[in-house]
Amino acid sequence: MTKRTFLLYVPVFLILGFFLFTLKSAQAETCPSFLPGDLFKVANNSAVYLVDGNLKRMYFPHSEIYHSWYDNFDNIKVIPNNCVDNYPAPVNPPYGINYRPGSRLVKVQISPSVYAVEPGDKLRKLGSEDVARQLYGDNWASLVRDVADSFWPNYVNRGDEITQAVPHNGMFIKKYNSADVYYVEDNQLVKISSIPSEDIRTVSETVFSRLTIQTQTVALNTIYNQPVQSGTGIIDIDTTTPTVTTQTQTQTSEPEPQQSTIGVPVNGGWSAWSSWSACSTTCGGGTQTRTRTCSNPTPANGGLNCVGSSYENQNCNTQACVTNPISGDWKDNIPTGHPRLYFTDSAKLTAARAWYQNNPFTPSSLSPAEQALHYLLSGNTASAQTAINWLMNYSIASESEGGKRDQARWNGENVVLVFDWAYDQMTASQRATIMSRWNTNMAEFLGFDWGGVDMPFNNYYWGYLRNALEWGIATYGESGNNANYFIDQAITTRFAGTFVPHANTAGKGGLPMEGSQYGPYLLGYPIIPFTSVNNYGLNLYNETNFYKEAVFNLIHATTPKETITNSLAASHAIFPYADDEFFLGNSGESFYALYGAENIGNFMTTAANIWSGLAVGQYAREYLNKYSPNAFYAVSSLDNSGTARSFTNLALDYYASGQKHFYTRNSWNENSTVVNLQMGSPNAAAHHHRDNGSFQIWRNGRWLTRETVSYVDTFIGFNNSGTAMSADAITHNAILFEGIGQAGVGYADGPSNVVRLESRSNYSYTAVDLSNAYRAHASDYTEGGKPRDDNPHAKSLIREFLFIKPLETLVVFDRMESTAYDRGTELGTVTPMVNDASLVRKTFVAHFEDSAVLSQSGNNYRARLGTEEVRISTLVPSNPAYVLVADEGGDGTGQKRLEITTSGSAQSYFLTVLQSKSSSDSDLTFNLSETSTQYDLTITHPTKGSARVIFNKGMTSSGGSFGYASSGTPAVSNLIASVQSMTVGDSGPVWGS
Numbered sequence: 004m005t006k007r008t009f010l011l012y013v014p015v016f017l018i019l020g021f022f023l024f025t026l027k028s029a030q031a032e033t034c035p036s037f038l039p040g041d042l043f044k045v046a047n048n049s050a051v052y053l054v055d056g057n058l059k060r061m062y063f064p065h066s067e068i069y070h071s072w073y074d075n076f077d078n079i080k081v082i083p084n085n086c087v088d089n090y091p092a093p094v095n096p097p098y099g100i101n102y103r104p105g106s107r108l109v110k111v112q113i114s115p116s117v118y119a120v121e122p123g124d125k126l127r128k129l130g131s132e133d134v135a136r137q138l139y140g141d142n143w144a145s146l147v148r149d150v151a152d153s154f155w156p157n158y159v160n161r162g163d164e165i166t167q168a169v170p171h172n173g174m175f176i177k178k179y180n181s182a183d184v185y186y187v188e189d190n191q192l193v194k195i196s197s198i199p200s201e202d203i204r205t206v207s208e209t210v211f212s213r214l215t216i217q218t219q220t221v222a223l224n225t226i227y228n229q230p231v232q233s234g235t236g237i238i239d240i241d242t243t244t245p246t247v248t249t250q251t252q253t254q255t256s257e258p259e260p261q262q263s264t265i266g267v268p269v270n271g272g273w274s275a276w277s278s279w280s281a282c283s284t285t286c287g288g289g290t291q292t293r294t295r296t297c298s299n300p301t302p303a304n305g306g307l308n309c310v311g312s313s314y315e316n317q318n319c320n321t322q323a324c325v326t327n328p329i330s331g332d333w334k335d336n337i338p339t340g341h342p343r344l345y346f347t348d349s350a351k352l353t354a355a356r357a358w359y360q361n362n363p364f365t366p367s368s369l370s371p372a373e374q375a376l377h378y379l380l381s382g383n384t385a386s387a388q389t390a391i392n393w394l395m396n397y398s399i400a401s402e403s404e405g406g407k408r409d410q411a412r413w414n415g416e417n418v419v420l421v422f423d424w425a426y427d428q429m430t431a432s433q434r435a436t437i438m439s440r441w442n443t444n445m446a447e448f449l450g451f452d453w454g455g456v457d458m459p460f461n462n463y464y465w466g467y468l469r470n471a472l473e474w475g476i477a478t479y480g481e482s483g484n485n486a487n488y489f490i491d492q493a494i495t496t497r498f499a500g501t502f503v504p505h506a507n508t509a510g511k512g513g514l515p516m517e518g519s520q521y522g523p524y525l526l527g528y529p530i531i532p533f534t535s536v537n538n539y540g541l542n543l544y545n546e547t548n549f550y551k552e553a554v555f556n557l558i559h560a561t562t563p564k565e566t567i568t569n570s571l572a573a574s575h576a577i578f579p580y581a582d583d584e585f586f587l588g589n590s591g592e593s594f595y596a597l598y599g600a601e602n603i604g605n606f607m608t609t610a611a612n613i614w615s616g617l618a619v620g621q622y623a624r625e626y627l628n629k630y631s632p633n634a635f636y637a638v639s640s641l642d643n644s645g646t647a648r649s650f651t652n653l654a655l656d657y658y659a660s661g662q663k664h665f666y667t668r669n670s671w672n673e674n675s676t677v678v679n680l681q682m683g684s685p686n687a688a689a690h691h692h693r694d695n696g697s698f699q700i701w702r703n704g705r706w707l708t709r710e711t712v713s714y715v716d717t718f719i720g721f722n723n724s725g726t727a728m729s730a731d732a733i734t735h736n737a738i739l740f741e742g743i744g745q746a747g748v749g750y751a752d753g754p755s756n757v758v759r760l761e762s763r764s765n766y767s768y769t770a771v772d773l774s775n776a777y778r779a780h781a782s783d784y785t786e787g788g789k790p791r792d793d794n795p796h797a798k799s800l801i802r803e804f805l806f807i808k809p810l811e812t813l814v815v816f817d818r819m820e821s822t823a824y825d826r827g828t829e830l831g832t833v834t835p836m837v838n839d840a841s842l843v844r845k846t847f848v849a850h851f852e853d854s855a856v857l858s859q860s861g862n863n864y865r866a867r868l869g870t871e872e873v874r875i876s877t878l879v880p881s882n883p884a885y886v887l888v889a890d891e892g893g894d895g896t897g898q899k900r901l902e903i904t905t906s907g908s909a910q911s912y913f914l915t916v917l918q919s920k921s922s923s924d925s926d927l928t929f930n931l932s933e934t935s936t937q938y939d940l941t942i943t944h945p946t947k948g949s950a951r952v953i954f955n956k957g958m959t960s961s962g963g964s965f966g967y968a969s970s971g972t973p974a975v976s977n978l979i980a981s982v983q984s985m986t987v988g989d990s991g992p993v994w995g996s
Contacts, residue, residue, distance in 0.1 A: 034086035039238040040228065042079045045087060049270060051079055052090070053100055055236030060090040062099040064154045065270075071103040072230045074200070093236060097124050097157040100230045104173025105187075106202045108139065108147045111155055117147055118158075119165060121172045124233040126158045130166035130981065133756050137168035137210050137775075159233050166758050166980065167772060167801075167959040168206075169213045175203045178211045179780070185216070186226060192216045197223045207752045209774045212798050212822060213958070271302035271309040282319035291319045321504070333540035334490070337479045341426035342379060344419070344473055345531050345637055347538040355640035356380050364636055371417045375424035376637050387428040390421045395433060399444055407453035412466025412524075415448070416531065419473040438478055442485045445474050449492050459502040460509075460516040460688035462524040468497045472532040493532070498543060506549035509686035512659025513552025513987070514560075516685035518581025518692075519712075526553060527602025530609055530638060537613060544613055551619045552659070552987045554610050557603060558626055558650060559657035559666040564673040564704045567869065569852055575630045577603075578679040578699055580664070582690035582730070584714035587896055604632030608642050618990040621648035653991045655808070656762040660985070661686070663757050667767040669808040674703040676811040676919040680804055681735075682771040683755050684748045693745035695755045695776045696802045697735035700813060700873060702919045707866065707873035708849050710735040711900075716893035721846070722902065723888055726787075732848075733900075734891070738773075738913075739846040740797040740821055741835040746779035747792030758960050759803070761979040762994045765967045766950075768978050770803040770960040783829050790830055796843045798822040798909075801960050805978075807950045809967060810942060811920060812927065816954045817913040819845045840909035847883075847903040847913045849875055850891075855899060859885065864901060872922050878931050879914035879938065880905045910958055914938055937963070941973075951975050 037043065037054045044051050051069060052060040063069040092098060102109065104120045108129070117135065118126040129135045135143040150158075170176050174187045175195070184203055185192040192214045231237050279291045297309035337343055346352040359380035366377040366386055371393045378387035397418070399410050422429075422437055429437075449471060454463025475489035515522025533543050544550045557577065565573035569587060579586050607623045614620030625647040626632075634642075649671075656667045663683025668675050679699040685691045692710075699709040711718065713729035720727045721742025727733045732744020746752070753775030761768040777800055782792035798820040805814040821843035824836045837843050851857065851866040851873075858865045862877040864885070877883050884904045891897030905911055918927050930941040936956055943949040948969040955961040962980055966973030984995035 034089055035080060035082055037080070037090065039236075042073075043082050043090075044079055045084045046081050048084075051076075053230055054090055055093070055231045055234075056238045057093070057236040058090055059093045059236055060087070061093065061097070061231065061236070064099055064151075064157075067107075067148070068100055068102050071106040071202075072100070072227060093234065095234065096159050097232070097234055099154060099157050101157050101232065102148070103202070103227070103230070104232070105171075105175060105204070106146075108135070108143065109150050109158070110147060111152065112149045119171050120158070121162060122232055123160050124158050125160040125162050127162040127171060128164045130164050130758070131756070134165055134168050137753070138165075138170060138174070138206065139204055164980065167213075168210050168756075169959055170204075170206065170210065175199055176206050176211065177203055178208055179205060186221050187214065188221065190214060193219060193221045195223055195226075196220045199223055207775065207778075208780045208825075209752050209778050209799070212825075213774075269300055269302060271297040272299040273297060273309050274299045279317070279319075291317060333536065334479065336539040337476060339480060341477075342423050343476050343479070344423045344535050345641070346379070346424075347535055351538070351641055352379070355637070358640040362636075362639070371414075372420040372424075373636065375421045378428070379424045380636075380640065384428060387425040390425050391429055391433065394418060394421045394437060407451050407463050408448065411444075411448045411470065412454075412463055412528075415445075415466060415470035416473060416528075419470065419477050420531070423473075423477040438482050441474060442478075442482060445471055445489055446485075449489075456497055456501050458688065459497070459505045460522075460525060460685065462517060462521045462528070464497065464502075465525050465528040468493045468502075469528040469532055471497075472529075472536070476532065476535055494536075494543070499546070503547045503549075505686070506547045509661045510549055511552070511661040512657075512664070513549050513554070513556040514659035514662045514664050515553070516581075516662055516688040517690045518583055519577055519579040520581075520583035520585055520714075521690050522581070523602035523606070526550075526606035530605045530635075534609060534613075542613070544610075548987060550610065551614070551989065554607065554619050554623050554626075555653070555657060555987055555991050556659050557607065558622060558653065559668075560664075560679070561626070561630060562701055562704075563671065563675055563677065566701070566704050566706065568706060569854060573704065575632075578666070578677075578701070579710060579712040580681055580694065581685070581692050582714045583712050586712040601633045601635050601638075604634035605638045607632065608634050608638050611645060612641070612643055614989075615643065615645045618648055618652075621646050622650065622653070622991065624648070625650060654762065654994060656767050656994070657992050658760060658762075658985050660757075663755065663771070665760070665767075665769055667762070667806045667808075669806075669811055676700065676702045678804075678806050678813055680769060680771075682757055682769070684751075684776070691748050692730040692735065693732040693748070694735045694737065695745045696771060696773050696800070697732075697737050698804065698813065698815070699736065700917065700919055702811070702871050702873075703921070705868040705871040706852055707868065707871060707919055708736060708851060708917070709898075711850055711891060711893065711896060711898050713893055713896040716896050718891040718893045718897050719888055719900075722886055729893065729896075734850075734893075734897075736849050738800055738802065738817055738819065739844075739848060739902075740777070740794055740800075740819075741837060741844055742846070743790070743794045743796070743835075745773070745776050746794055747782060750779035750782035750784075750792040751776050752778045752780055757982060758801075759962070759979055760982040762983060762985070765808050766965055767806045767808070768804070768965070770801060772799075772801050772960065774799040774801070785830050785833055788832075788834050790826070790833055793826065793830075795824050795826045795830070796821050796835065796837055796840075798840070799958050801958070803954070803960065805952060805965065807942070807952075807967060809947055809969070810927065810944055810950060811918065812942065812950075813917040813919070814940075814942075814952055815847075815913065815915045815917065816938075817847065817915075818958050818960070819912065820910045820958045821845060822909070842906055843909070844904050844906045845911060845913075846905075847877070847915060849901045849903075849917075851899045851901070853890070853898060857887070857899065857901075866899075867922055870922050872920060874918045874920070874926060875901070876916045876918070876927075876929065877903055877913070878916060878929060878940065879912050879933075912938075912956075914940070914954070916942065949973055 039054055039056045041054045042051060051063050055061050101124055102120050104122050108117050108119060110117050117129050119129060121127055139146055165171060170187045172187050175184055177184045184195050184198050186195050274296045276295050277293045279293045282291045346355055366373040371390045374386045374390040377383055418441060448467045454461050454467055458464045471489040472493035475486045479486040515525045536543060560577045562576050566576050567573050607626050611620050611623040611627060624645050628647050651671050658665050662685055665680040668677040681694045681697045684695060697710055700707040711734040716729045718727045718734055721733055733739060737744045755776040756772040758772055759770035777794045777797040779792035784791040801818040803816040821840045823838045823840045855866040855868050864875045866873050886902040888900040891900050925945050928943045932939045938954045940952045941949060950967045951973045953964040955963050963978050964975035965978055966975035986993050
């Protein structure tokens, strides 16, 4: 079966049976006297009842519920039917027994919501699939049971939604690699004196540690002896006895077989499943259904209905809708002559040559492809010969680097474009030599592990895909089956086979995962081959929504105005993330990802042309008009210009849910404030940093605070001591426990989890649970006397961000719980190793560029850059320790780093306000009150209004309230308790209600 998403219908397989047991026949001389807790049935009837504390009979809806409480049927008494009235049914619900808490998850057939069962017949809705998985395991869906409407009222109580993976009351849980089992009671862990036989949930160290362990133990039988969970009939366990003496006599022989008679209840049974229906689509992901009926037998005479669902769905035809690359019609349109790549017909070549007449260029001596293009557009044969000479003399054989080849992605396209664009200037012998050589090389590239089919967001992957597709087109009809093989590998194996599925899930939102330097290669590398294939009749850009999402992600991720970075000349930039060695310039030249490699300019120009009639293409055109990114001459030569659409029509906020990056701003003006929140890690890529939970703020052409952008540089470590690397959390605006932040991505207990997300006209809000991402219990590696991957002092961390748009202010609320060093002797002797959780240092990190002028007044820190500044106010705790690292180092890439540290309690908070403003603008004022359950903060600006922010306390995201008023007192409303939906269509992001 295909895994279901959490909010869709969850299929549940139940094979229902009757209570199949053999009971000793009992013949009562008089009606028996039962005690609370006794079980009975009537002769010739399969229904079993429990006597509650009021001596009322409560039914078991079916055998699975019975077996969640009892192992066998040994203690069931048989009574005459004329004795039943001595034990009447309850007047008020619950009328029957429910699943033992923690044993199953439940839902009603008509709703997708799934609930956990707690003591007291209480249901608590599970907030997400991730929560269900962390509490009940990867196979949590197999525990979900559809409860019939007639039995649903037996669950008489409701609790709060479970939005965090915190074990709930009634569960049996244990840690990995531990035999001890605990019962969750009153939100605490109580050790069980004997081990239950089933329904024990194994949870991660992070999940387990969210509850405290009590010193006492609980007897297992006291848990199983209480099937009555609520109402007035709860049984006093102290007065019940496991064996009840009644006024019945038990026969020593087996009972005679009973014949069915009219009026005997018959419980329903399921028929066999029908065959699967036809798939709803032929490709791109559809659904098919099968059904069964409650007819084997049909319920009769008051018998029970079948439990479970009468229908079941599964995904089908999930492959991408791509024309067969071997037999598809599009290849029939490849011409026999050359060029075949990009300039796919004579009209396009004529248009490009006309463009050249108005835009002549001198080809770079470092670009053979540019030299071949110069010949193609100008007719200059000297340029062609220069390119051909390079091609004939170039050998990649000596460039081998084991499992990858940089030269393959750097020069592979040069090889193919020279071959195709200067084809008529080559001799037949030269062509044969190149085809023989590069058929071998291209096949070898496709076999490399690094950049292989399982790394669809990696730049090597895209270099090899681009090379194979271009080479297949350039040699089609001239190289036998080799060309078909390369095209098939590029389109079917890579693009359709692994990229499209990842793009639609882990890549949702269009954010290239490898970072601001390497990520754009994913967009730029396929421009020539994808445009060529599109011209021949197959539009790969429409096979996934990723590329349209990428247009809107770039729009939201690009600075609205040319930006001064350190001492470099002002230039537009995208918010940096992950490895980027060129952000601050290469050989003195600003790189900025937007200009240096042409990838973004090539992509946005292509998007503007292929979708010129759609809003997405018109927004791409506006991007080109506003920011003028560089593009390859070939791409520029066929640019059709076209209609642009103003960004002011777009939503102010954008969420790339695959990698969990969130962009929010107060307007589309050039002097606006833009905030970037990095809440997740990449998938199927590389070059990642430990930046989960980091934030960056830009205003009016300046980076008010951003991460330290680098690749492999070494920096000054925590508290001005030791060293740190560019990928470490300390070089980002993150939270540290004893100087350590996010765990190693490949070893982390799990990913971060965005639990709340909201986009509104005057604010945006998100909460991310980083607890799993900060621990790596599976890693026992150390490096430099420190844990390499794990963070052995972090118990839980939730960061909540509230951006108040009219005030241009970011409020950060950190919920932090530390633990005493918890790795025992696994890692040997390491530093740090704090054995008291209350003494663990927790640190809020903020960075400022070297040119920032810093000043401090009490708990307010100001960083001024030109005419712009950010004012950081630490409201909680009231007396933090400040450490300023004036120069992080990093061979010129480091910044000024501010470390704000607190200790003294295992559970603690940071409440921090970051005001973005011009240097001439007024400072905000604050009025903070605190109770045992919440922080209540009023923020006031003399001309822009005021806001009220309430955060509920607790180590889980317990929400709060917000209100803003341009004048007067703000009225507050609750912050969202879930993740607001956002979809991306041709017209841009659309937020749900």
